[in-house]
Amino acid sequence: MSSVPISWYLMLAALLFAIGTVGALTRRNGISIFLSIELMLNAANLTLVAFSRQMGDRTGQLIVFFVMAVAAAEAAVGLALFIAVFRARRTIDVNRLNLMRG
Amino acid sequence: MGTFIFLIFAALAVASSLVVVMHRSPVYATMSLVVTLFSVAVLFVLLGAPFLGALQILIYAGAIVVLFLFVIMLLNLQKEGEAAGRRRGQLWVALPGALIFIGMVGLVFWRAGAPDLQPLTEDLVSLKGLATALFTDYLLPFEIVGLLLLVAVIGATVAARRAPDAADGAGLLPREDFVAEETERKEARP
Numbered sequence: 001m002s003s004v005p006i007s008w009y010l011m012l013a014a015l016l017f018a019i020g021t022v023g024a025l026t027r028r029n030g031i032s033i034f035l036s037i038e039l040m041l042n043a044a045n046l047t048l049v050a051f052s053r054q055m056g057d058r059t060g061q062l063i064v065f066f067v068m069a070v071a072a073a074e075a076a077v078g079l080a081l082f083i084a085v086f087r088a089r090r091t092i093d094v095n096r097l098n099l100m101r102g
Numbered sequence: 103m104g105t106f107i108f109l110i111f112a113a114l115a116v117a118s119s120l121v122v123v124m125h126r127s128p129v130y131a132t133m134s135l136v137v138t139l140f141s142v143a144v145l146f147v148l149l150g151a152p153f154l155g156a157l158q159i160l161i162y163a164g165a166i167v168v169l170f171l172f173v174i175m176l177l178n179l180q181k182e183g184e185a186a187g188r189r190r191g192q193l194w195v196a197l198p199g200a201l202i203f204i205g206m207v208g209l210v211f212w213r214a215g216a217p218d219l220q221p222l223t224e225d226l227v228s229l230k231g232l233a234t235a236l237f238t239d240y241l242l243p244f245e246i247v248g249l250l251l252l253v254a255v256i257g258a259t260v261a262a263r264r265a266p267d268a269a270d271g272a273g274l275l276p277r278e279d280f281v282a283e284e285t286e287r288k289e290a291r292p
Contacts, residue, residue, distance in 0.1 A: 004108040006219065007210050009145065012112045014206035016119055016138075022199035023123025031128045031174055035135050038166065039119055042142050045154075053149045056220050058232055061151050062240055065232075068154075068161050069247045073254035075166045079173045080258035086177050087264075 009050035017043035030082050030092035034075070041071050108148060115141035128179050132170045136163050150222045153229050 016039060023036030045064045052060025082092050089097060118137035125131045139162045146155035225231045236244055 004105050004148070008108065008112070009149065010210045011207055012115065012145075014203050014210070015116055016142075017206065018199045018203035019116070019119045019123055021202055022196055025195040025198070027123065029128055029179065031170065031179065032123075032131055035122055035128075035131055035170065038135065038162070039122060039138065042139060042162075045158075046142055046145060049146055049149045049151050049154060052151070053222075053226075054219065056223065056226060058226055058235060061154055061232060062235055064151075064154050065157070065236070066243060066247055068157060069251060072161055072166055073251050075169055076254050076258040077261065079169055080262035082173060083176065083262045092177065092179070 006050050006054045010047060013043040013046040013050065015043075016040075016046070028093050028095050030085070030094055030097075031079075033094065034078055034082075038071065038075070041067060104148060108145065111141040111144045111148075114138075115145070128174045129171065132167055132174065135170075136167050139163050139167070150227045152227065153232055 020036045020039035020043060023039065024033050027033050027036060045067055048060040048064050048067070052058060052064075085097065086092055091097070115138050118134045118141065121134035122131045122138060125134065139158060143155040143158040143163075146152070146158060
């Protein structure tokens with residue numbers, strides 16, 4: 001069934017990761033930056049599963065399991081922080097959050 | 103058959119991820135992320151990890167994306183406006199993205215000559231094998247992740263709780279001092 005070479009999966013993951021990187025660097029809305037980071041995490045997960053398939057070892061799948069749990073925790077805490085920032089500043093535009101600029 | 107499914111869902115994943123990073127409305131970007139996550143879940147199943155595919159849909163599409171949508175609607179976020187000099191800035195930012203992509207693809211080819219794919223074994227695909235490894239060799243990381251989730255829940259609750267002096271109960275209405283500061287800033291700008 002899986003006649004697709006692993007390198008195709010790796011290239012797709014590389015493309016998704018690059019798209020996520022550009023998104024995280026260009027967007028100014030905090031939520032959009034967060035979405036791009038989720039995209040990058042997913043590309044990394046795809047790489048792990050692909051290598052796990054190639055090596056015939058399920059350690060990669062277990063790492064993906066832990067990455068998902070950490071991503072869920074990260075999303076919960078990050079979004080709570082955005083709500084707190086929005087309460088204080090009325091915006092989550094990262095260009096306007098310059099309180100710590102020297 | 104596998105190649106056909108891979109090509110369809112790879113194209114879907116790339117297209118929807120482009121929408122995620124390019125659409126100016128956060129709601130559309132989030133809904134597009136659901137399509138990306140679903141496509142990657144299909145690829146997980148194709149790679150012989152059906153449990154992770156199911157988890158991907160349950161946790162990401164089911165829980166995380168709903169959390170994102172909830173926050174977007176709670177904060178009533180508007181579309182991003184165009185900023186001056188945005189296009190030139192984007193060109194510079196695309197450079198590291200392209201470099202990362204070229205570097206990773208180069209690494210894939212540099213490391214080519216990997217062993218041929220073995221047929222899938224039942225041990226690799228089955229949930230039993232995964233569960234056995236998770237609750238024996240990886241029991242300590244599993245417990246630590248449980249603790250991490252508990253800390254995250256408490257931290258998120260503390261960070262997002264309403265300010266005690268909020269006039270409107272939720273603290274999400276415009277504050278007078280902020281509105282004044284904002285008008286001042288707008289007037290100062292030519």
